[in-house]
Amino acid sequence: MSSESENAVELRGVTFKRGSRAIFENVDIQIPRGKVTAIMGPSGCGKTTLLRLIGAQLMPSSGGVWVNGMNLPELSRSELFDMRKQMGVLFQSGALFTDLDVFENVAFPLRVHTKLPEEMIRDIVLMKLQAVGLRGAIELMPDELSGGMKRRVALARAIALDPQILMYDEPFVGQDPIAMGVLVRMIRLLNDALGITSIVVSHDLAETASIADFIYVVGDAKVLGFGTPEELMNSEDPQIHQFMKGTPDGPVPFHFPAPDYRTDLLGQG
């Protein structure tokens, strides 16, 4: 895969295990360049693990993870850190640096990776914070922000270096309706305006489907389905249908595997 190929990210035959439990078993995923691709699936199916595999924070047990033409498991430690400069990640918790204020958090990647003058760093930080609606919070410390505000600051930090690939881990959790609407539009806008590749891991079906070009549904350690939101909405596959319609009855169990309920209650185990 060259760095100019149509897929920004490709997982080829990836198997990832925690102990003896397979989180992914021989999975193939292609993330098209310049598109918004959503990764969806039931809780605990490994969506965040997938993001960590793409960011090379976890290494697959077997298979290849190709990002911009480079197979991550084959890169050295320093090459990995160089490669990550092309990526931005919005973590679920925001992961702001607690000893730095909002301004310094957003300025951090610029200070570490560029030699820009202070005035330019200030201008860029103000622009990024204006984009997420938090320019007025410039002097606040992370512990003075709500959970939703922390993630918006983290988004400003993630786009500070204008990355080629932007990954969002549950970006809509804990956002009020106004912030949610702005964030949904912003993900699409950033993707189209900057020509970047966006990967969104989310449970929020309606919001995610409204901006995603393609959706992967993962579960049972494999890819259950792939397609545009419309294709998946109209899918006849019972697993996809159950997930996209959010029905409790179907092949995807709501309950974690457990012994017989009656036997458990009566203590006859």
Added chain:
Amino acid sequence: MRKTSSLERLRRLGAAGIDVVGSLGRSTIFLLRAVFGRGGLGNGFNLLVKQLFFVGVLSLPIIVVAGLFIGMVLALQGYNILVDYGSEQAVGQMVALTLLRELGPVVTGLLFAGRAGSALTAEIGNMKSTEQLSSLEMIGVDPLKYIIAPRLWAGFISMPLLAAIFSVVGIWGGAMVAVDWLGVYDGSFWANMQNSVEFGEDVLNGMIKSVVFAFVVTWIAVFQGYDCDPTSEGISRATTRTVVYASLAVLGLDFILTALMFGDF
């Protein structure tokens, strides 16, 4: 209760052994990458100064107070014993040698593990649990260089200096009790000390001990934070392990170093 078979006990013992070896291997690679790994940061000196303040300067009060009291107690106990033999003039020599050879490095190591070591573990563990370390990695910054290395060097540099301060304050406390309160002639107190304390044998050996303790305590503290389970319980256990392992390491190494330095082998 289910009985554990001897085969199961053997399996657990083996698993525990593998865990220990694995942990030693991980911590060695961790140390080598943090100290000798390629690619430094431009503002590394600023990070080091900041950590020297947190690890070293903020440990000063406990070191000074502990040094003062231990010096005072040494003088008091030493005087009570030596006076029976009419040798109370040697109390200065006893206080100085005890502090420089043993108590300075050892007590500083133990206090450093309790104050700075536990704080380092908790801080790094908390950064891990709040994904700040992951976040650094994804920004393209190696946390071993940005977070771990400055803390390691700050520990390596500050602890020997704290041990020296501990000994100086302890000697001053000893002089206060022996000379000012108990009436030992100050000329004898200081002259005996000067005559008996040798730079190479006592001061230098004490400094070597404190350098070794600094290395081990700081290494244990930062590794436990970096390697902990990223949960409240995991951080709590890691902090406890830091204090226990570091304290035992200081005491064990002290015996080995003392045997090598002062034992006639």
